[in-house]
Amino acid sequence: MQKEAYLQIAKEAALAAGKYLLSESVKAINIEQDKDIKLFADKNSEKIILDCLKSQYDIPVLTEESGELGTIGEGLYWIVDPIDGTYNYLKGLDLCCVSIALWEGTTPILGVIYEFKNDKLYTGIVGKGAWCNHERISTSQIDALGKASLATGFPVYRDYSDQSLVQFTESVKCFKKIRMFGTAATSITYVAAGKVDAYMEEDIMLWDVAAGVALVLAAGGAVVLEQGNKKWTRKTMCFANDRLKENYLNEILGNR
Ligand code: IPD
Ligand code: CA
DSSP: OOHHHHHHHHHHHHHHHHHHHHHHOOOOOEEEEETEEHHHHHHHHHHHHHHHHHHHHOOEEEEEEEEEEEESSSEEOOOOOOSSSSHHHHOSOOOEEEEEEEEETTEEEEEEEETTTTTTTEETTTTTTTTTTTTTEEEOOOOOGGGOOOEEOOTTSSSOOOHHHHHHHHHHHTSEEEEEOHHHEEEEEEHTSSSSSSSEEEEEEHHHHHHHHHHHHHTOEEEEEEOOSSSHHHHHHEEEEHHEEEEEEEEHHHTO
């Protein structure tokens, strides 16, 4: 497989979508339901990405706005989030991005995250390395929980019962600092870039995390993915390194 060729087309698609999103001055809401919000820009960005990817590769796509296009199985497929951090984008906050991943079955192959407002293009191929624009990035060496920062959030489909929220608080209070950026994809990218040391969200959609997970692995980090409460939701945990992952899992198991 020509991974570089797939990466190239994913980069082109992300840049084209980012250019469109920057030019979109009217951010009209398409659907607002419970904790979710969708803009017409989500759909338009997705079309730009799909047209670009499909022009080169006729493989299935799992995408936020249209779901499963083709049969997702053990072979190659794209995973697309046309805007991650839609609410930030709507509100004029800078942290939002376009996210495109290539996976083979359950194996992440590569990821592209374009933080279009900051013109930062993060790319990574698992086993080869990760970059921000042309600079190599890598995860941090911090392995003590008490020194580590965690990025997290409250996804649309998570369990908001008191019991679940208390359990969640218990499971993250061991970290030194906790941050919520409002975009899972960017949060995970920051683990890959060594800006935070860990990321965790429960019942997050796979398209929110797929490219970031590939970047973290490409940048030297470790990932744990567990099936969530829906077909495409995952409990997602990303760590700067294996030692931090082990320390976290031991701490949590020890407290159960
Ligand atoms: C959202 C962001 C947010 C997460 C939400 C997602 P969207 O994605 O990733 O960080 O907590 O669950 O829905 O809706 O902006 O693509
Ligand atoms: Ca999205």
